Amino acid sequence: MTGYLVRRLGQALVVLWVMSFVTYGLLALMPGDPVDLMLSGDPNVTTADVARLRALHGLDQPFLERYGNWFMGALQGDFGYSRLFSAPVLDVLGPRLLNSLLLMGLAFLLAVSVALPASIAAARRPGGMADRLINLLCFAGISVPPFWLALLMILLFAVSLGLFPAGGMATVGDGGLGDRAAHLVLPVLTLAVASIAQYTRHGRAAMIEVLREDYIRTARAKGATERTVLWRHGFRNALIPVVTIMALDFGALFSGALIVETMFAYLGMGKTIYDAVMGNDYNLALVGLLLATSVTLAANIAADIAYALIDPRIRLTGRGRA
Amino acid sequence: MRRSARVLTIWLLLFLSALPLARPADAREQLVIGMTQFPTTLNPMIDSMLVKTYVLGMAQRQMTIFGHDWEPICLWCTELPTFENKRAKRFPVLDATGKETGREGVRTTYTIKPGAVWGDGTEITTDDVLFSWEVGRHPETGVADSSSYQEIVDIEVEDERTFTIVLDKIDYRYNTLGDFQLLPAHLERAAFANPREYKNRTLYKTAPGTPGLYNGPYRVTEVNEGAYIVLARNEQWQGKPPAFERIVVKTIEKTAALEANLLSGSIDYIAGEAGLTLDQALGFEKRHGDTFDVIYKPGLIYEHIEFNLDNPVLADIKVRRALLHAIDRKAISDKLFAGNQPVAHGAVNPLDWAYYDKLPTYPYDPSRAKALLDEAGWTEIRNGIRHRPDGTKLSLEIMTTAGNRIRELVEQVLQNYWKQVGIEVTIRNEPARVFFGETVRKRAFPAMAMFAWLSAPEALPKTTLYSSSIPTEANNWSGQNATGYSSPEMDRLIDAIEIELDREKRRELWARQQTLYATDLPVLPLYFRSDAYILPKWLKGLRPTGHKYSSTYWIEQWRDGSSASQ
Numbered sequence: 001m002t003g004y005l006v007r008r009l010g011q012a013l014v015v016l017w018v019m020s021f022v023t024y025g026l027l028a029l030m031p032g033d034p035v036d037l038m039l040s041g042d043p044n045v046t047t048a049d050v051a052r053l054r055a056l057h058g059l060d061q062p063f064l065e066r067y068g069n070w071f072m073g074a075l076q077g078d079f080g081y082s083r084l085f086s087a088p089v090l091d092v093l094g095p096r097l098l099n100s101l102l103l104m105g106l107a108f109l110l111a112v113s114v115a116l117p118a119s120i121a122a123a124r125r126p127g128g129m130a131d132r133l134i135n136l137l138c139f140a141g142i143s144v145p146p147f148w149l150a151l152l153m154i155l156l157f158a159v160s161l162g163l164f165p166a167g168g169m170a171t172v173g174d175g176g177l178g179d180r181a182a183h184l185v186l187p188v189l190t191l192a193v194a195s196i197a198q199y200t201r202h203g204r205a206a207m208i209e210v211l212r213e214d215y216i217r218t219a220r221a222k223g224a225t226e227r228t229v230l231w232r233h234g235f236r237n238a239l240i241p242v243v244t245i246m247a248l249d250f251g252a253l254f255s256g257a258l259i260v261e262t263m264f265a266y267l268g269m270g271k272t273i274y275d276a277v278m279g280n281d282y283n284l285a286l287v288g289l290l291l292a293t294s295v296t297l298a299a300n301i302a303a304d305i306a307y308a309l310i311d312p313r314i315r316l317t318g319r320g321r322a
Numbered sequence: 323m324r325r326s327a328r329v330l331t332i333w334l335l336l337f338l339s340a341l342p343l344a345r346p347a348d349a350r351e352q353l354v355i356g357m358t359q360f361p362t363t364l365n366p367m368i369d370s371m372l373v374k375t376y377v378l379g380m381a382q383r384q385m386t387i388f389g390h391d392w393e394p395i396c397l398w399c400t401e402l403p404t405f406e407n408k409r410a411k412r413f414p415v416l417d418a419t420g421k422e423t424g425r426e427g428v429r430t431t432y433t434i435k436p437g438a439v440w441g442d443g444t445e446i447t448t449d450d451v452l453f454s455w456e457v458g459r460h461p462e463t464g465v466a467d468s469s470s471y472q473e474i475v476d477i478e479v480e481d482e483r484t485f486t487i488v489l490d491k492i493d494y495r496y497n498t499l500g501d502f503q504l505l506p507a508h509l510e511r512a513a514f515a516n517p518r519e520y521k522n523r524t525l526y527k528t529a530p531g532t533p534g535l536y537n538g539p540y541r542v543t544e545v546n547e548g549a550y551i552v553l554a555r556n557e558q559w560q561g562k563p564p565a566f567e568r569i570v571v572k573t574i575e576k577t578a579a580l581e582a583n584l585l586s587g588s589i590d591y592i593a594g595e596a597g598l599t600l601d602q603a604l605g606f607e608k609r610h611g612d613t614f615d616v617i618y619k620p621g622l623i624y625e626h627i628e629f630n631l632d633n634p635v636l637a638d639i640k641v642r643r644a645l646l647h648a649i650d651r652k653a654i655s656d657k658l659f660a661g662n663q664p665v666a667h668g669a670v671n672p673l674d675w676a677y678y679d680k681l682p683t684y685p686y687d688p689s690r691a692k693a694l695l696d697e698a699g700w701t702e703i704r705n706g707i708r709h710r711p712d713g714t715k716l717s718l719e720i721m722t723t724a725g726n727r728i729r730e731l732v733e734q735v736l737q738n739y740w741k742q743v744g745i746e747v748t749i750r751n752e753p754a755r756v757f758f759g760e761t762v763r764k765r766a767f768p769a770m771a772m773f774a775w776l777s778a779p780e781a782l783p784k785t786t787l788y789s790s791s792i793p794t795e796a797n798n799w800s801g802q803n804a805t806g807y808s809s810p811e812m813d814r815l816i817d818a819i820e821i822e823l824d825r826e827k828r829r830e831l832w833a834r835q836q837t838l839y840a841t842d843l844p845v846l847p848l849y850f851r852s853d854a855y856i857l858p859k860w861l862k863g864l865r866p867t868g869h870k871y872s873s874t875y876w877i878e879q880w881r882d883g884s885s886a887s888q
Contacts, residue, residue, distance in 0.1 A: 030759075049468060049469075050800055051798075051800070052461050052468075053464065056461070056462055056464055056518070081522055083362075084362050085362060085547060086362060086363045086368070086521050086522050086524075086527045087522065087527065087547075092547070147576075150579075151578055151579070151582070154579060154582040154583075154586070155582060158582060158583075158586040158588070159582055159585045159586045162586065162587075165586075165588060166579065166582050166583045166586040166588045167574055167579055167582075167583055167588065168549060168550070168572065168574075168588070169546075169549055172354075172544075172546075172550055172552055172570050172572075173552075262575055262576050262579075263576050263578075263579050264579065265549065265572070265573065265574040265575065265579065267546075267547075267548045267549055271548075271575075272548075
């Protein structure tokens with residue numbers, strides 16, 4: 001297991017290095033630069049101002065030189081300054097990454113807590129009343145656009161019922177645990193809805209397949225209770241494909257979080273990366289994307305470990321899975 | 323399964339038990355303002371963002387700004403220098419050898435008002451003025467528009483409160499300090515030790531809650547980057563005390579969410595400077611006009627369509643005039659904006675004293691448009707589209723920023739108008755960064771580009787109309803004259819306006835400049851954009867200005883009109 005993890009971490013570092021080069025290149029290929037954005041709409045900026053600002057931001061240097069400077073700095077722990085925030089990028093991204101992980105983690109927990117029981121309930125009697133109802137809700141959850149759902153949540157729970165705050169991270173001047181929790185409810189619910197629907201669909205399909213297996217029939221023939229059959233024999237075996245989907249989906253949560261973070265004015269990574277790309281903040285966008293990649297890679301490694309824990313037949317070795 | 327249900331229930335109960343009911347802010351001691359943007363920095367010099375000016379209007383006052391009547395006024399100076407009050411004096415400009423160059427410069431003397439102090443009680447002195455000049459003119463500090471500092475040749479200090487600005491030329495703006503911003507030298511000098519790092523080390527960034535950074539009726543006490551800024555009363559402020567104990571400026575980027583926050587009571591007021599778009603505000607007013615006041619204020623944002631004058635079709639003035647006669651801008655404004663965006667006949671706003679009200683206009687007249695197109699040789703009509711006798715089709719392309727709902731809507735309306743006179747117009751929009759970063763900058767739009775300019779009162783269109791401001795590959799695409807308009811007469815008029823100090827003579831020059839602009843039509847004027855301010859019925863005293871010095875520069879006038887004590 002240790003050898004396997006070391007190998008996967010090594011691979012992850014190579015992926016991150018390649019990603020840094022590709023991302024930097026793609027950002028450099030995008031039209032315009034930060035100075036162009038300062039210019040748009042302001043007719044007072046002169047030609048001399050433009051030349052001075054380009055030199056000041058290092059935009060007059062060739063791409064490889066700029067990337068080389070950044071990379072050497074990054075190796076020494078200096079990831080550069082954010083132009084949009086006028087602060088070191090890690091200072092900007094650190095708290096936002098934690099905020100995003102909190103939001104995504106809670107949404108993930110909620111999704112799993114709801115989806116797994118729902119998928120088992122649906123799979124027990126395929127085509128039954130419960131299955132149909134759960135399927136209907138799943139399709140609704142998958143189909144509803146997150147921004148629209150967010151707006152509905154705000155209108156219902158914040159405007160009409162006044163139960164939860166409409167947005168933000170905390171009430172100005174409060175910021176206690178209860179207050180922060182209240183501000184998380186609507187974003188977490190919105191972000192979790194699509195995941196609940198997706199996990200339930202995959203869980204249901206996997207459970208139906210597993211429940212048709214011979215060993216399930218054998219377990220029933222041996223007199224095992226329905227609960228034991230479902231949870232001990234069925235659920236555990238159905239979990240592997242579901243874990244795969246969840247690991248892949250964790251990366252996708254970042255993109256979902258962008259919309260939710262924007263709608264609820266929640267300071268997270270998704271929104272910051274979007275702003276950095278649109279605002280031509282190369283350093284911030286680059287490091288933000290690398291952090292998002294790291295989270296996805298970590299989720300995949302965690303999924304591999306989960307496979308071994310769920311199914312003892314799977315062993316992780318330094319040479320790959322056997 | 324029952325265990326999972328229990329876990330889920332506990333999880334939800336934990337949340338629900340922790341919930342305080344969402345409560346509106348204390349409306350009388352605190353005012354919560356909602357905006358769609360967050361300033362990148364609070365340093366008054368670095369970056370020029372409207373939203374930063376908005377926040378600093380409450381906390382950081384400068385020497386001179388424009389007032390509600392769009393005339394320059396003193397904030398921290400005792401009076402504006404003029405030749406009449408002897409605070410402005412001409413002098414002959416000498417060359418390096420001491421000989422007269424034949425040009426004249428001007429010395430303008432300002433005195434800082436008594437009682438001008440920073441938030442920590444330190445007096446505002448000429449030392450702050452000198453330090454601000456040093457920071458502003460340094461090429462590495464990252465000031466976007468450094469002209470207000472670069473143009474100053476010298477600052478002569480008379481005493482702690484009086485100083486003289488020396489300019490080696492005289493132009494009509496001689497008696498205002500433009501965007502000259504004051505910085506507290508006693509706090510900021512250390513951060514300026516390395517000018518290249520100044521923008522990152524300034525206390526406005528690293529410790530924005532430092533009281534001495536501010537000199538307005540409020541001072542910033544808390545900045546939650548990207549989320550909100552809290553301002554509290556500045557105890558050192560010696561002017562009229564502001565009514566609210568605390569101001570919170572919250573950023574909610576999605577306008578739909580901003581609106582929902584207003585309705586839920588999370589915010590009290592949506593600032594017009596960076597709030598709802600006009601169509602959203604009109605819709606909001608219809609639904610909630612009984613509980614909120616909506617103020618529409620036209621301003622200096624000039625929506626227009628730039629022609630690429632290298633396009634042989636548009637190089638013909640008759641076609642340009644026909645394009646303008648063919649569209650009913652008044653109807654567009656009435657139908658789409660409920661008449662709240664006044665039609666523009668040129669780049670100068672009618673609220674500006676320099677506006678000339680007798681310039682040539684192009685009313686909606688499809689017959690005249692058709693006649694002009696006939697005169698231009700577009701005589702044959704095939705399938706409803708005009709052609710030249712040689713078969714060339716009258717087809718043009720219009721571009722704007724993709725995703726800007728209002729502009730995209732206007733584009734479609736214009737397309738329909740032009741079709742009615744036989745002009746085929748196709749639409750090709752691009753994301754803002756591509757549109758401004760490449761297409762407009764490099765004049766790569768084949769025919770027409772729709773966007774807006776934000777200017778100041780009596781702003782000279784030097785970068786947008788001067789012939790040397792045409793972006794070319796040779797000048798590395800510098801300059802903002804994207805139409806490619808080149809007129810020696812326009813250049814002469816711009817130069818003449820710049821050095822004419824007599825207002826009446828300048829008015830005459832402005833009239834000629836605007837007439838030439840309207841005659842040559844290098845751009846197609848559309849309208850002046852309006853901002854929509856959505857405020858609660860109890861908020862009184864707020865007066866939008868229409869220019870870049872926002873309503874917050876008069877925050878002392880804002881008050882709770884429903885309070886018995888008022």
